[in-house]
Amino acid sequence: MRLLVLLYIFIFSINSASNAENRDARALVTATQIVTISSELAARVEKINFLLGDAFKKGDTLISFECELYKAQRDVIQSNYDSASIQLENDDELLKMKSIGKLQHQLSVSALKKAEAELKIANLNVDRCKIIAPYDGKVMNVGTSIFTSIEQRQPLMSIVGDGLLEADIVVPSNWLKWLKKGHEVKITIDETGETLDATVIKLGATVDAVSQTIELKAQFNKKYETLIPGMSGIVKF
Numbered sequence: 001m002r003l004l005v006l007l008y009i010f011i012f013s014i015n016s017a018s019n020a021e022n023r024d025a026r027a028l029v030t031a032t033q034i035v036t037i038s039s040e041l042a043a044r045v046e047k048i049n050f051l052l053g054d055a056f057k058k059g060d061t062l063i064s065f066e067c068e069l070y071k072a073q074r075d076v077i078q079s080n081y082d083s084a085s086i087q088l089e090n091d092d093e094l095l096k097m098k099s100i101g102k103l104q105h106q107l108s109v110s111a112l113k114k115a116e117a118e119l120k121i122a123n124l125n126v127d128r129c130k131i132i133a134p135y136d137g138k139v140m141n142v143g144t145s146i147f148t149s150i151e152q153r154q155p156l157m158s159i160v161g162d163g164l165l166e167a168d169i170v171v172p173s174n175w176l177k178w179l180k181k182g183h184e185v186k187i188t189i190d191e192t193g194e195t196l197d198a199t200v201i202k203l204g205a206t207v208d209a210v211s212q213t214i215e216l217k218a219q220f221n222k223k224y225e226t227l228i229p230g231m232s233g234i235v236k237f
Contacts, residue, residue: 023175023237027187027218028168031229033135033161040128043067044149045156050139055162060133063144063156067129074122081115088112136162165227167198167218169235173207176214179237185218189226189233197221198235 043065050056091108094100140158144150167187171179183200202217218235220227 025169025171025235025237027233027235029189029227029229029231029233030166030168031160031163032166033137033163034140034158034229035134036155036158037062037131038153038155039065039131039150040152041065041067041070041125042149042151043129045144045146048142048144048146048157051142052139054139056133056137056139056159058133058135061130062133062139062159063131065129065150067126070122070125070129074119074126077115077118077122081112081119084108084112084115131156133159138162160229162223164223165220165229166201167220167233167235168215169218170213170215171237173212173214175237176203179203179216183237186236187218187220187233188236189231191231192226194224194226195236196224196227 045063046066047064049061049063056062088108088111091100091105095102095105137159140160142157144154144156150156179200181200181203185198185200186195187198188195198218198220200216201219204215207214
């Protein structure tokens with residue numbers, strides 16, 4: 001779908017080049033922070049805290065899993081770690097009194113290090129029982145439901161960041177004579193009819209030799225509640 005929109009942008013830009021006074025181009029609204037979240041472990045979905053269109057804050061729990069097995073494994077390993085720690089403390093005293101040899105003491109040190117590494121792995125597995133929001137944003141879609149058993153790396157949710165949105169624009173390459181980074185533009189959104197302020201922040205690195213166009217990116221000057229990724233519009237330079 002995005003390819004079709006960009007193709008339309010190319011065609012519109014080529015046509016606009018025929019009129020030197022016509023400095024219009026098509027724009028496609030995009031977000032810099034879009035990610036599809038997947039699970040790092042196989043488990044059953046326990047709770048989905050945010051659904052389609054819901055807003056969330058950085059650090060919120062998006063999805064949680066039933067992880068009784070991982071928690072039980074952690075408890076066992078925690079117990080082993082505690083025992084190894086106590087054993088080393090005791091061997092420290094015995095070594096001072098020369099009641100044990102250095103080899104026995106080194107074995108206790110090694111046992112504690114092994115238990116510590118196993119405990120880190122166990123805690124990591126338990127931490128993975130929750131998917132935490134990496135930034136403020138909104139839910140684009142949810143690809144699972146509660147009580148569903150999921151596999152590792154299975155896509156579960158797509159989210160978009162709450163930062164300033166951008167617009168992908170394609171213009172005739174001869175506009176580079178006057179078009180520079182920092183150029184102020186106005187974008188009229190097709191879906192809402194609103195005219196919003198934006199600023200050109202990036203110019204493409206290459207010119208398309210066939211269409212004689214170049215892609216650029218503009219950033220909207222502030223957050224607009226009615227603006228969402230996927231919308232399109234006309235840019236007035």
